[in-house]
Amino acid sequence: MSHATPLSPSEAPLLEVRDAAVALKSGDRTMVSGVSLSVMPREVFGIVGESGSGKTLLTRTLLGLQDDAYVAAGSVRFDGRDIPSTGYAASARKLLGHSIGFVPQDPFSSLNPSMKIGKQITEAIHLAKGWPMGAEKTREAAIRLMAEVGIPEPALAFDQYPDQFSGGMRQRIVFAIALSQDPKLLVADEPTTALDAITQRRVIELILDRSRSHGLAVILISHNLELLRQSVGRIAVLYGGQLHTVVDAGDIGTRVVHPYAEALFACIPTRDKELADIRSIPGEPVGAGFGLTGCAFSTRCAHVEAICRTAPLPLNGTLAPRFSACILGRGA
Numbered sequence: 001m002s003h004a005t006p007l008s009p010s011e012a013p014l015l016e017v018r019d020a021a022v023a024l025k026s027g028d029r030t031m032v033s034g035v036s037l038s039v040m041p042r043e044v045f046g047i048v049g050e051s052g053s054g055k056t057l058l059t060r061t062l063l064g065l066q067d068d069a070y071v072a073a074g075s076v077r078f079d080g081r082d083i084p085s086t087g088y089a090a091s092a093r094k095l096l097g098h099s100i101g102f103v104p105q106d107p108f109s110s111l112n113p114s115m116k117i118g119k120q121i122t123e124a125i126h127l128a129k130g131w132p133m134g135a136e137k138t139r140e141a142a143i144r145l146m147a148e149v150g151i152p153e154p155a156l157a158f159d160q161y162p163d164q165f166s167g168g169m170r171q172r173i174v175f176a177i178a179l180s181q182d183p184k185l186l187v188a189d190e191p192t193t194a195l196d197a198i199t200q201r202r203v204i205e206l207i208l209d210r211s212r213s214h215g216l217a218v219i220l221i222s223h224n225l226e227l228l229r230q231s232v233g234r235i236a237v238l239y240g241g242q243l244h245t246v247v248d249a250g251d252i253g254t255r256v257v258h259p260y261a262e263a264l265f266a267c268i269p270t271r272d273k274e275l276a277d278i279r280s281i282p283g284e285p286v287g288a289g290f291g292l293t294g295c296a297f298s299t300r301c302a303h304v305e306a307i308c309r310t311a312p313l314p315l316n317g318t319l320a321p322r323f324s325a326c327i328l329g330r331g332a
């Protein structure tokens with residue numbers, strides 16, 4: 001079910017993030033640095049990294065949702081407009097009500113357990129449209145949306161509470177709320193982690209179908225490289241709060257790519273891989289906050305040379321669609 005979106009070079013990106021850094025307000029510690037990436041309209045884009053690499057912090061801060069962190073450097077442009085650096089979080093949050101749908105890492109917590117799901121979805125529709133649609137019309141719109149995300153018997157489900165649904169169904173309710181705005185971009189942070197493998201696949205299929213049918217661009221964030229490899233067109237790889245590569249999903253496992261992307265791929269069992277070919281990465285992961293001097297992966301990299309520890313990390317300020325930050329130029 002790979003989703004290699006053909007990118008049209010003449011089209012402007014929907015999202016452009018240039019040399020972005022994210023710092024914590026307390027102590028002013030920079031956790032993520034030098035991240036540049038662009039997402040095209042209708043593209044399904046992945047962000048992968050081990051736990052602690054900075055995926056959630058980066059994404060939530062870029063969306064204006066992380067109260068204790070801020071965009072400390074760089075620029076962000078969405079749908080042809082710069083998000084001003086002064087008052088950044090408030091401006092970014094305004095987009096969330098209309099142009100960007102967000103599914104957080106813990107979607108269950110974003111549902112109100114004491115409110116019928118129909119009401120939660122109609123409220124989201126009212127907020128998104130900004131004008132009263134009339135009770136019957138809104139109910140119809142909500143039921144249509146619930147059917148679109150695969151909730152069986154939506155008219156009946158409309159009057160039920162979140163705890164009357166399975167994890168996979170609750171996940172779909174959260175998607176219905178995120179999609180109620182008819183956004184241009186859906187950002188889903190580990191949307192399937194809490195689900196069993198079959199439900200996981202169904203939820204990903206749902207996202208990909210919606211992208212195809214509604215021209216929705218998607219950023220799928222996951223620690224699961226195999227899931228992303230099978231589902232998205234390009235993948236940004238984070239490590240230690242650094243952006244290590246932006247790579248075509250189809251190139252991982254078939255061509256020389258950035259050493260960290262290669263090492264991540266070597267860890268995962270795939271259908272065509274022998275057991276002996278599966279290798280874990282030696283050493284301990286480096287947490288976010290490494291900075292831009294030297295490569296954060298140098299302590300574990302099979303190709304390391306002395307320069308990897310001291311040279312400035314290459315950045316992708318020109319927003320090339322494919323990029324490797326390997327100081328030795330591997331995967332470039």
Ligand SMILES: Nc1ncnc2c1ncn2[C@@H]1O[C@H](COP(=O)(O)OP(=O)(O)OP(=O)(O)O)[C@@H](O)[C@H]1O
Nearest residue numbers: 031049050051052053054055056057058068287288
């Ligand atoms: N509000 C915060 N205050 C202090 N440290 C934080 C805060 N948020 C994140 N961090 C730290 O920043 C680093 C990156 O965290 P983040 O949650 O972004 O990682 P992640 O890649 O999304 O991993 P996971 O998949 O486990 O969520 C971690 O070391 C985390 O402890």
